[in-house]
Amino acid sequence: QVQLVESGGGLVQPGGSLRLSCAASGFTLDYYTLAWFRQAPGKEREGISCISRNSSTYYTHSVKGRFTISRDNAKNTVYLQMNRLKPEDTAVYYCATGFPVFFRCPEGVSGGSSSVRYWGQGTQVTVSS
Numbered sequence: 727q728v729q730l731v732e733s734g735g736g737l738v739q740p741g742g743s744l745r746l747s748c749a750a751s752g753f754t755l756d757y758y759t760l761a762w763f764r765q766a767p768g769k770e771r772e773g774i775s776c777i778s779r780n781s782s783t784y785y786t787h788s789v790k791g792r793f794t795i796s797r798d799n800a801k802n803t804v805y806l807q808m809n810r811l812k813p814e815d816t817a818v819y820y821c822a823t824g825f826p827v828f829f830r831c832p833e834g835v836s837g838g839s840s841s842v843r844y845w846g847q848g849t850q851v852t853v854s855s
Contacts, residue, residue, distance in 0.1 A: 727752040728750075730821045732819065732847065733749070734849060736851070738851070740854075743809045744811065745807050746851075748760065748803060748805070748806075749801075750802045754802060755797065756779065757826050758829075760776065760797060760821065761775065761829075762822070763835075764820065765820070769817075774786050774835070775793060786835075788814075793806060806819070812853060813854060814853075816851060822845050822846070823844050824842050828841045829843065
């Protein structure tokens with residue numbers, strides 16, 4: 727019933743930009759924390775950003791200043807605007823959420839993925855010249 731679907735990934739040159747979208751269905755995201763994780767080949771999945779029900783945001787050091795998370799409750803969608811992309815940003819990007827009492831921002835991202843309940847299918851972002 728609950729579903730998250732990412733889109734917007736692709737191949738981009740270093741310094742370029744992409745905007746990822748995560749469309750939610752089966753629930754309204756108004757009271758949910760939404761987050762973005764990514765997983766590069768051979769590495770663990772890491773949380774990079776989240777946005778709370780009150781629209782407060784969090785970013786890991788590696789993306790802060792380059793990425794911007796936002797939400798549009800009317801469209802039941804969360805976005806990740808990625809600017810000045812680097813080769814090390816290459817990864818599969820996942821949208822995620824969980825039960826509001828457990829999954830919060832920034833704890834749900836900075837502390838790992840243990841409180842995530844629902845994952846999107848992932849969208850590939852490749853940054854290469």
